[in-house]
Amino acid sequence: MNIIEMNHICKYFHVNNTQALDNMRLSVKQGEIHAIVGENGAGKSTLMKILHNIEKCDSGEITISGNTGMVSQHFRLIDELSILENIIIGVEPCKMGFLIDNKQSKESIKRILDKYGFHLDINEKVGNLSIGQKQLVEIIKIIFNNSDILIFDEPTSALSDNEAHKLRETLLSLKKNGKTIIIISHKIKDIESISDRFTIMRKGQYIETVETKNVNLDEISRHMSGSDIVKTIINTTNSVGKVLYSFNTKQLKTSIHENEIIGITGYGDCGLHTLENDLEEISLKNENIGYVPSDRLGKGVELNSLLKETMIAKKRFNFSKIGLLQTKRINDYCNGLIRKFNIKGYINSITGTLSGGNLQKTVLARVLDTDPEILVLCSPTWGIDLESSNNIYNQIKLLKDRNRGIILLSSDIDEILKLSNRIFVMYKGNIIKELKNDGSASQEIIGKFSSGIIND
Amino acid sequence: MDIFQAMTPFLLASIGGLYTEYSGTTNVAIEGYMTMSAFLFITIYKITGSYFLGITLALILIILLSFIHSYLTVKLKANSIITGLAVNMGFFGLISTIEFKLFNTKGVIFLERTTRLDSSWLIVVALILPLLTMFIINKTRYGLRLRIRGISKKTLMYSNINPDFYRISAVIVSGILAGLGGIFLAMELRSFIPNISAGRGWISLVIIYLGRKHPIGIFFGCLIFSITQIFSNFSQKMAIPSDIILAFPYILTLVALILTSRTKVKKDSL
Numbered sequence: 001m002n003i004i005e006m007n008h009i010c011k012y013f014h015v016n017n018t019q020a021l022d023n024m025r026l027s028v029k030q031g032e033i034h035a036i037v038g039e040n041g042a043g044k045s046t047l048m049k050i051l052h053n054i055e056k057c058d059s060g061e062i063t064i065s066g067n068t069g070m071v072s073q074h075f076r077l078i079d080e081l082s083i084l085e086n087i088i089i090g091v092e093p094c095k096m097g098f099l100i101d102n103k104q105s106k107e108s109i110k111r112i113l114d115k116y117g118f119h120l121d122i123n124e125k126v127g128n129l130s131i132g133q134k135q136l137v138e139i140i141k142i143i144f145n146n147s148d149i150l151i152f153d154e155p156t157s158a159l160s161d162n163e164a165h166k167l168r169e170t171l172l173s174l175k176k177n178g179k180t181i182i183i184i185s186h187k188i189k190d191i192e193s194i195s196d197r198f199t200i201m202r203k204g205q206y207i208e209t210v211e212t213k214n215v216n217l218d219e220i221s222r223h224m225s226g227s228d229i230v231k232t233i234i235n236t237t238n239s240v241g242k243v244l245y246s247f248n249t250k251q252l253k254t255s256i257h258e259n260e261i262i263g264i265t266g267y268g269d270c271g272l273h274t275l276e277n278d279l280e281e282i283s284l285k286n287e288n289i290g291y292v293p294s295d296r297l298g299k300g301v302e303l304n305s306l307l308k309e310t311m312i313a314k315k316r317f318n319f320s321k322i323g324l325l326q327t328k329r330i331n332d333y334c335n336g337l338i339r340k341f342n343i344k345g346y347i348n349s350i351t352g353t354l355s356g357g358n359l360q361k362t363v364l365a366r367v368l369d370t371d372p373e374i375l376v377l378c379s380p381t382w383g384i385d386l387e388s389s390n391n392i393y394n395q396i397k398l399l400k401d402r403n404r405g406i407i408l409l410s411s412d413i414d415e416i417l418k419l420s421n422r423i424f425v426m427y428k429g430n431i432i433k434e435l436k437n438d439g440s441a442s443q444e445i446i447g448k449f450s451s452g453i454i455n456d
Numbered sequence: 457m458d459i460f461q462a463m464t465p466f467l468l469a470s471i472g473g474l475y476t477e478y479s480g481t482t483n484v485a486i487e488g489y490m491t492m493s494a495f496l497f498i499t500i501y502k503i504t505g506s507y508f509l510g511i512t513l514a515l516i517l518i519i520l521l522s523f524i525h526s527y528l529t530v531k532l533k534a535n536s537i538i539t540g541l542a543v544n545m546g547f548f549g550l551i552s553t554i555e556f557k558l559f560n561t562k563g564v565i566f567l568e569r570t571t572r573l574d575s576s577w578l579i580v581v582a583l584i585l586p587l588l589t590m591f592i593i594n595k596t597r598y599g600l601r602l603r604i605r606g607i608s609k610k611t612l613m614y615s616n617i618n619p620d621f622y623r624i625s626a627v628i629v630s631g632i633l634a635g636l637g638g639i640f641l642a643m644e645l646r647s648f649i650p651n652i653s654a655g656r657g658w659i660s661l662v663i664i665y666l667g668r669k670h671p672i673g674i675f676f677g678c679l680i681f682s683i684t685q686i687f688s689n690f691s692q693k694m695a696i697p698s699d700i701i702l703a704f705p706y707i708l709t710l711v712a713l714i715l716t717s718r719t720k721v722k723k724d725s726l
Binding site: 052 | 595596597598600601603604607608610611612613614615616617
């Protein structure tokens with residue numbers, strides 16, 4: 001039986017002149033895990049927002065037999081409130097219709113925690129939680145809401161491998177308890193390991209719905225982009241050139257060479273974040289060091305300004321004459337960047353309307369255009385589809401081949417293995433191991449070091 | 457009793473303003489609402505002769521006006537400071553126009569000398585308001601959602617709750633409470649004079665910040681402003697210029713704000 005039927009869904013966005021959804025359809029069976037895949041900007045999130053009734057579609061029919069609950073990519077939890085308060089928002093159990101009944105809420109949440117085997121102190125403030133725990137709170141929240149259909153928008157993109165694995169298990173146990181789950185994800189691993197079926201979208205259109213067990217991995221990625229992806233392969237065992245810069249921060253004491261990529265990784269709160277802050281400070285003081293932040297929405301771009309303004313943010317003085325900006329030169333320059341880096345957007349569109357992948361390309365384009373000697377690159381591909389990721393890897397490769405040095409901070413071990421010459425593993429705030437990436441390093445070995453196991 | 461009398465309009469207006477602060481915006485039209493409701497109350501009372509009708513009709517009109525004000529602000533996504541200022545100016549224009557039409561004057565509207573208006577219940581209302589507000593904000597569903605509206609609109613949207621309701625209702629609550637403050641002033645004077653609130657609406661905005669947006673803090677803020685107001689009345693007999701006494705709470709607010717912002721910076725840098 002189909003629990004969701006969506007037909008002929010159309011949605012047009014006036015702000016950036018795009019047809020986000022074009023005659024889209026979707027049917028989801030009761031009790032299945034249904035993945036939605038497609039490139040950045042294919043309209044997946046928009047479709048889910050329409051399903052969850054946050055946005056209205058221009059035309060189309062929707063039949064849903066059940067309540068929906070949605071965990072969005074950027075969490076909607078409130079740091080100042082306790083876990084308990086965050087969970088009950090929207091369906092507060094009340095005495096006399098207006099007095100919040102804390103006792104009843106606690107009991108209901110306890111029941112959910114016991115049923116699924118979660119461990120959380122519900123009186124704790126949400127601000128103190130890790131990303132994985134926050135996500136758990138979001139999940140409990142939608143279960144508490146009595147939702148039958150749970151929608152997840154890229155749930156694993158912000159998680160470490162360990163946490164993502166835990167989440168996938170949680171989703172399976174939700175399915176066992178009769179929930180229907182819709183998941184948007186770029187990670188092939190999510191799709192192949194838990195989904196029953198998946199629907200492919202491209203440019204707002206329905207392509208097809210497939211049984212997961214009938215297809216293989218490469219086919220999925222081909223289906224997603226509509227073409228075979230030429231994988232960028234980076235040589236990680238090349239000989240490096242002369243020393244470019246010697247870092248001497250609290251955590252990182254090493255030198256970066258020409259034609260070298262240093263990858264730094266670790267699980268959860270292992271100190272990558274503090275290291276990023278230190279490197280950011282160094283890059284601000286040194287003109288030859290470019291910096292691409294992991295928090296691209298907060299630090300990388302200003303969501304409400306125009307794309308061209310975002311692009312020239314760092315070098316606006318080059319485009320001004322007697323204190324006035326020269327529009328024509330700016331437009332030419334930005335159009336050039338858009339073409340060169342294949343960014344899907346217009347110079348006059350609002351930055352915030354671009355999809356995550358295109359935002360990241362914009363940030364990268366801006367930094368690469370200054371041609372820095374050293375590039376500090378933090379989680380460059382989280383939340384970004386395969387084709388865009390490859391595109392970004394290709395840019396990294398080109399930069400490296402021009403005898404530049406790159407420092408890559410990422411909790412995605414695959415990415416680290418693919419790009420780095422040397423790998424540093426962090427654990428509890430310190431770098432505990434340095435490895436050469438000459439084939440001896442593997443997922444398992446790095447995973448072990450990341451958990452603090454050195455002598456084995 | 458004097459001190460409570462002086463505190464009542466401040467308490468009503470600033471606690472009302474606190475609701476809009478919780479909803480994430482500032483109602484800068486408190487001054488206008490106070491003056492408007494004082495005018496409406498005196499006018500309706502003068503025409504109908506009914507104390508009860510005066511209060512109810514005045515409040516109903518205030519609810520209507522504040523609804524229009526907030527609805528338009530929310531729906532047209534206008535800047536709330538600008539619309540608030542527009543409401544203030546519009547109200548003053550409206551008052552003098554209606555006043556001239558009805559009473560052929562742009563000045564004071566007197567009630568009969570013999571009129572006695574009982575305003576003591578408003579003092580009681582004002583004094584229990586801080587505690588009542590704390591209860592509403594912390595213990596009720598409305599309070600929880602109102603606070604969330606002020607922090608994150610999207611959180612409410614994702615729970616399929618209409619976030620606009622909470623902001624609009626907050627402006628209406630602040631309109632009603634500021635209106636009661638204005639009615640209280642009119643009752644005390646047994647007349648309407650232009651500029652009857654004499655900046656009390658603006659002071660209430662200052663009090664909200666002095667009280668660090670907390671009902672109990674606001675209570676003490678009102679106390680400080682009322683004491684200085686009473687002192688300045690006596691000060692004519694003393695050597696200190698009354699201006700300095702009146703300026704004291706503002707200086708205190710400034711210091712309080714600077715101190716608050718400094719502690720905030722410290723918290724962030726950790």
